[in-house]
Amino acid sequence: MAIIEVDHLLKRYGPHTAVNGVSFAVERGEIFGILGPNGAGKSTTVECIEGLRTPDAGTIRVCGIDPQGGDRELQHVLGAQLQESELPDKLTVGEAMALYSSFYRDPVDWRELISALRLTDKVDTQFRHLSGGQQQRLSIALAVVGNPRVAVLDELTTGLDPQARRDTWDLIETIRDRGVTILLVTHFMEEAERLCDRIALIDSGRLVALDTPAGLIERSGGRQRIRFRPSAPLDGATLTALPEVASVERSGDQVLVTGTGDLLLAVTTALARNQIVPADLRVDQPSLDDAFVALTGRPIHD
């Protein structure tokens, strides 16, 4: 059952159309990603879902509620991550959690929540003295303390180091396992690929594709790449004759083969038949980056 429904959403800022006819539905229990480059319209879309902006056209429903309708129930079903500046610097972690819990009808146990988020030893620490990763974890805690059915997390790991980013991903999965549906806005391919069940790819205000990460990669015709150094001279025709192989290139003593399907098996079998050993063999699987280029004609990050 869809927990969020967005139908032909249109949002303009003056003459600029930021979101241009976007439609999607988020199913209960999934981690749904909105992925796209800077300025694609991701934040505008989720701000309309949160009721913070008024669409120029289209309809939105969150658990059946119109976010523009002023229904206070929205606050209880939808948890949104705070912008950093919204929290007073001197508020401690414990004070912030207690304050936010008091806003909700049926909050979760905030002490248990900050324990799961590894913030218990920071309970008396003021917000301004937390590290970037700790501030981020606190803002996630505040987004879910009201026991919402869906949490909107925008640019979750921007500014975090790789370890803090991976910790945050684990955390999101824990929150989903508690039964919270997650709407995640990101421009990090790796984050989307690792976390999301499905991804809406947005570019210049339009929905380019909507699929699972694997489906997007597959649909874009993303090609695998294999590199190796042949142990003996290799006749290129040996490989180009294989149906899995799209191209064979040479660079110095290296051979680069691109193709689809079970490319690795096809190539290694053909080499073995010709008594050639592939040294320094490397396989690159197609990624969401490749999918984005194939679908939009340019990389996500300039």
Ligand SMILES: Nc1ncnc2c1ncn2[C@@H]1O[C@H](COP(=O)(O)OP(=O)(O)OP(=O)(O)O)[C@@H](O)[C@H]1O
């Ligand atoms: N309040 C505003 N007034 C005018 N234009 C705006 C406003 N907010 C956003 N825009 C413009 O609308 C477009 C979409 O912005 P939005 O913030 O939704 O994109 P985004 O995909 O979230 O980008 P980012 O990843 O950089 O946050 C951009 O061109 C942006 O400059």
